[in-house]
Amino acid sequence: MNEQIASIQTAALELIAAASDERSLDDARVSTLGKKGTLSLAGALIKDIPNEEKAAFGQSLNAARTTLTAALEEKQTQFQQQADQAALTGIDLTLPARSIHTGALHPLTQIRHEAITILRRMGFALADGPEIEDEFHCFDALNTPADHPARNEKDTFYFDSGKLLRTHTSSVQVRTMETAQPPIRIIAPGSAYRRDEIDSTHLSVFNQLEGLFVDTDVTLPDLKGTLEYFFHEMFGNSTEVRFRPHFFPFTEPSFEIDVKLQRKGEAPRWIEVAGCGMVDPAVFESINGTRKDNALDTEKLTGFAFGMGLDRLAMIRWAIKDIRLLIENDTRFLSQFA
Ligand code: PHE
Numbered sequence: 333m334n335e336q337i338a339s340i341q342t343a344a345l346e347l348i349a350a351a352s353d354e355r356s357l358d359d360a361r362v363s364t365l366g367k368k369g370t371l372s373l374a375g376a377l378i379k380d381i382p383n384e385e386k387a388a389f390g391q392s393l394n395a396a397r398t399t400l401t402a403a404l405e406e407k408q409t410q411f412q413q414q415a416d417q418a419a420l421t422g423i424d425l426t427l428p429a430r431s432i433h434t435g436a437l438h439p440l441t442q443i444r445h446e447a448i449t450i451l452r453r454m455g456f457a458l459a460d461g462p463e464i465e466d467e468f469h470c471f472d473a474l475n476t477p478a479d480h481p482a483r484n485e486k487d488t489f490y491f492d493s494g495k496l497l498r499t500h501t502s503s504v505q506v507r508t509m510e511t512a513q514p515p516i517r518i519i520a521p522g523s524a525y526r527r528d529e530i531d532s533t534h535l536s537v538f539n540q541l542e543g544l545f546v547d548t549d550v551t552l553p554d555l556k557g558t559l560e561y562f563f564h565e566m567f568g569n570s571t572e573v574r575f576r577p578h579f580f581p582f583t584e585p586s587f588e589i590d591v592k593l594q595r596k597g598e599a600p601r602w603i604e605v606a607g608c609g610m611v612d613p614a615v616f617e618s619i620n621g622t623r624k625d626n627a628l629d630t631e632k633l634t635g636f637a638f639g640m641g642l643d644r645l646a647m648i649r650w651a652i653k654d655i656r657l658l659i660e661n662d663t664r665f666l667s668q669f670a
Pocket residue numbers: 499500501502580583586606607608609637638639640
């Protein structure tokens with residue numbers, strides 16, 4: 333090897349060996365192999381070398397470059413390994429990994445989405461209204477007299493202002509009919525509040541879904557067909573649905589709807605899931621009274637309404653025995669719906 337190159341190589345190897353970190357190693361690389369590094373400058377001398385020595389000189393140059401590159405790489409790997417090692421100190425790789433919790437929609441949200449999806453397919457649009465209501469929208473407009481038990485302070489949460497927490501989503505019917513032009517076909521999911529004793533089937537806040545259809549020719553068979561279809565979609569085509577005569581101040585005739593629940597190993601039983609009926613003309617009249625355009629002409633229009641308990645539907649769907657599980661946010665319970 334050319335002597336000059338040999339001594340450059342020796343000096344460079346020393347520099348590389350002496351490098352104590354990646355930065356000084358990089359300096360060593362620049363000062364030898366860099367554009368103005370020792371080896372590159374020596375390479376430039378080849379033009380002054382007699383022709384017969386050029387080949388040997390070139391070979392020396394290449395050999396030195398290969399050696400130095402390898403030395404640099406080796407040192408680089410060594411630093412990397414040291415850094416990896418340092419990063420691991422204090423970490424116990426045998427510890428179990430932290431589990432990743434996957435989120436999921438709450439069962440009530442799932443059932444609400446499902447109910448909305450089925451009803452939207454039938455042409456119902458979403459409507460909304462306030463949870464803090466006045467007596468007119470919650471009771472008076474719905475033909476519910478002042479002495480009706482639902483209006484009692486024992487049953488309803490009143491504010492000092494006289495306003496109240498709505499006891500049902502039927503108030504959204506009223507608010508919709510106050511402004512909309514018939515035909516009206518809406519659903520209103522939302523919370524309702526009652527001063528119930530809390531137990532496995534009652535909460536003071538629960539979830540309803542209200543429906544209202546007003547048009548020129550709405551009949552009881554429309555109501556039955558719509559809700560039967562709904563519960564078949566919800567719980568399966570073979571689910572038995574029964575309409576039991578009942579009383580609501582705002583519908584006439586009125587019914588409660590039960591579905592037959594057949595659980596493995598249990599005797600079948602009927603469970604109440606909704607109230608419904610044909611809108612009482614007195615409701616149309618009281619809203620005509622405020623909007624003054626007789627848009628809800630009782631000579632021309634009829635309607636049906638229904639209100640279902642979403643918590644109840646969720647409990648049926650997943651055989652949940654205690655309604656309180658739906659509000660406790662216990663992940664052991666909720667993760668089963670993921
Ligand atoms: N609002 C009634 C309730 O909360 C349910 C219902 C709605 C009944 C619409 C008839 C028509 O129990």
